[in-house]
Amino acid sequence: MSDRRDFMGMALGGFAGLGALGALYAAKRTWDPLPSVKAGGFTTLDLSNVPENTLVVEKWRGKPVLIIKVPKNAKPNSAPNGHNENAYDDKRLVTVGGHKYMIVIGLCTHLGCIPDYFPEKNKFICPCHGGQFNAAGEVLKAPPPSPLVIPPFKITGTKVVLGEEGPEYKKLLAAGVVS
Amino acid sequence: MAHFDPNAKPFSHKWLNERLGVDTLKRxxxxxxxxxxxxxxxxxMGMVLAATFGxxxxxxxxxxxxxxxxxxEAFDSVNYTIMxxxxxxxxxxxxxxxxASVVFLIIYIHMLTGIYYGSYKRGRELIWISGMLLFVAFSAEAFSGYMLPWGQMSYWAGMVITNLFSLGSLNLNGLVEWIRGDYVPGQAFLGRFFMLHVVLIPLFIIGLIVLHFGTLRLPHVNNQDGEEFDFEAEAEKWKAGKxxxxxxxxxxxxxxxxxxxxxxxxxxxxFYLVFYHFEFAMDPVNFDPANGLKTPPHIYPEWYFLWxxxxxxxxxxxxxxxxxxFAQVIFFLLPFLDRSPNVAPANRRGIFKIWFWLLVVDMVGLTILGKxxxxxxxxxVGTVFADIFIALWIALPFVTKMEKPIGGK
Incomplete structure (x- = not known):
């Protein structure tokens, strides 16, 4: 008798287990970003009117994108971790129409606050936990573990399309400058 | 053998007793x-907490x-419609x-009382663990509720806390985007945290409160001296009129x-706070609507998460x-990290007394520094206080191992 009872229990348990796995997968997919969210991921920027050494903030995928037309001398006034090189020579900068630009996602790589730019100091300071970056997005002071992230981009004339991977972006990718 | 008196009036004491065992339940x-x-x-404090939850x-x-x-509409529905x-x-x-703010004050008092009197040992381990689960559930409830007015602090606290799930250098950005349902906190994020706040987490909390009471029933509550006595024998004395x-x-x-x-x-x-000092629980920054392109000058959580x-x-x-x-899980392990057999107030436990008060001072210090x-x-100074917190917990097994048993046990 107990064999048949065990069988009923195991049969129900087995199917319930399968159902639970299916439901778990459905639950996971329900929490995924919607197709509309994923599709609306492209922004075109015209850089021809960007003033030098002034922070321009644009929006891409709901995130702030920070743009600076970097001046020839963009040496930070101080660098607690010793990296006080001129940001103008940084290979992370993007050349568009003969000028060098920093184009990064404006979220600190520590925990996602927006760093403030101080043009006279040529650096960013994060208001949340005190992290610092130079005008090319390189870290000058922890806690941020890595430079500000360069979004995928494609250059066409003086315009930049964010969200698309152009040859210049792939070059940076191959050089290991973006991750 | 069930017996039902056909003459019992419906819903009378006898009628209910035969059907529900109300006397047994009450006893x-x-x-x-x-x-x-x-x-x-x-x-x-336990009943104070239950009442506050109500x-x-x-x-x-x-x-x-x-x-x-x-x-x-969230921001206006709170700040215009409701207000x-x-x-x-x-x-x-x-x-x-x-x-929501005061409940954490009482939770901390309740927890520190338990630590001070050793109420997590000798059969009371599950009381402590279920209590800690309640602390985690209340924290999740507080955080999800904080998202709902959709002000600047809601948005940026949501951003910072969900970013924690990228787990540092593991860069699990896919996981973070999955939790948010978007690249940044948005509609999908608000919708799911609303669901968590009003349905799922409250259900967990109610279940955990029942479990917490259940874990208390057999070992009984501790007392001021950590005295171990025979509850049945003592109960007989009470019932005999002594x-x-x-x-x-x-x-x-x-x-x-x-x-x-x-x-x-x-x-x-x-109610003094509700009517005259409610502003301490209402951060002024959160009276600006959420703006993904502007970080508030200084992001900080509510006081109870500062440490x-x-x-x-x-x-x-x-x-x-x-x-x-480490800080989130270590309190769970307290019953197993305390190696001393003594169940007694901290002031009779030698070096543990110093440990307890150092912990209190350190956590108050961390709370002030967090702001x-x-x-x-x-x-x-913050690094020093954080180091002390970790050092205290690493030291706990050694400190309590050296403790002399009280009362020649």
């Missing part, structure tokens, strides 16, 4: 649930009727906000009357995360 859960006499007002539930139900969980259109809407909001000799009192009505007295004092304080936030903050990203994770901007000297 087991209240009139013969024995509480030691040797306790003080700190033992009333207040949160009721005020929350009224807020729920007008709150709109969309990124476009200035709904009759007495302000009352529910201020009650809800003040109760109420002075018995070391116990019944939960209801004797102990409950003490609880009710403490609750009376507590609610005077509580663990400060453990995260002074370190580099990965070490900070590990320290933060200060992360610059200069404060970063260094």
């Amino acid at each position: 087991v859960l209240s009139t013969e649930y024995w509480i030691p006499k040797n306790i003080n007002f700190l033992w009333a 207040v949160l539930l009721i005020s929350g139900i009224f807020l729920l009727m007008y709150y709109v969980p969309t990124t476009k 200035s259109q709904v009759g007495y809407g302000w009352l529910w909001r201020h009650v809800h906000a003040v109760a 109420k002075k000799e018995a070391k116990v009192i019944p939960f209801n009505p004797v102990f409950l009357s003490k609880d009710v007295f403490v609750m009376g004092i507590y609610f005077i304080f509580f 663990s936030y400060e453990i995260l903050r002074p370190f580099s990203k990965n070490i900070g995360l590990i320290a933060f994770g 200060l901007p992360p610059v200069g000297t404060w970063t260094i």
